[in-house]
Amino acid sequence: MFTGLIECTGTVLSLEARGESARLTLNVGSLAAGLTEGESVAVNGCCLTVTDWDITARTASFDLLMQTLKVTSLGDLAIGSLVNLERAMSMNARFGGHFVQGHVDATVTILDWSPHGQDYRLEVELPAEHAGLVIPKGSICLDGISLTAAEVTPTSVVCWIIPHTFQMTNLRSKTAGMRLNVEFDLLGKYVRNLMQAQTGT
Template sequence: MFTGIIEAVGKLAKVEAREGDLRLTVDSGTLDLSDVQLGDSIATNGVCLTVVELTGKGYVADVSLETLDYATLGSLPVGAPLNLEKALTPTTRLGGHLVSGHVDGKGTVVSLEPSGRSTVYWLEAPKSLARYIAHKGSITIDGVSLTVNKVEGCRFALNIVPHTQQETIIENYSAGTVVNLEVDVLARYLERLMDPSLKDDTIKESTLTAGFLAEHGFMK
């Protein structure tokens, strides 16, 4: 698990094809790897990757076909900047929200609008994911925990303050940039729990309904 608070910006140093999937070598920049061991997880542009080798300048990780289907890692050129975050520990400050590192799909930056010293980024999500994106809810963009400010159909707006732009790869975004999306894990579990096809008649029926959740601000 991660928090969505980026610890360093690294870069993609090498890409190797391995029997259909990929092995990536990452230059971790200023990320402290002194406590990282083989088998540990590092969120790389929001994708939870397992460290299979430490190089001195960074780490090596394999990317499965499943991940390549859902995330952007397979389309990035060598030298591309990467948001990096080590897995959280019991003493980590939860400054963002709980992030699994399991990317749900890809979104596209639609436009950028100045707003004081901040910038409003409008993005478009696939219709299959838009239902999980709510006003003032949490979403992860390339590993960054952010708050949704507006929602219009499949499009949503994020207000990015200068610090976040400077400390992440978001400052490199422009209209057309494709990013990794991870929706709030609570929304996914809630939908699963309410699936009528999985109803167990031996369990007392809950009074929790979609109408109740909407009335109390959990759904729109």
């Protein structure tokens, strides 16, 4: 379980195909010192397992299923790409974001990514099959970042990004047309499934 509060950004060193799987190796900076084998780390909002790490080189590697590459934007990564990193939440820490599982529901395309004064406007598409899972002032997780939905239309979601979030996440490397991983609010998904079970729809 994660909070959607990004600890730092990492840099892709390699994404190597290995038959029906792949290995992603990142420079994770100072985060490497606190990692352990088997630990969960959210990489662009996708929960991955640390399979190898090197404190001296500040690197960490993750083995990916091809299914993971198909349903997330991790397959778009290239050498040098910035990724958002968050370790699993600690029970004795303040909980400042929202409940994030690291289970990507879909990928969405950036429709608008533009500066407005000191802030930035981020608009992403809202897939029709997930309509209703985002409400105004509700939570949405984009590339692992816990954000507030400022505006919701039938086809898109708008979030406003403050300078701190811009500087501390991979959003500073994004442009319109790129894909982001999205995880919709856990409570919303439970409510939808309960309603569907009751109504048979």
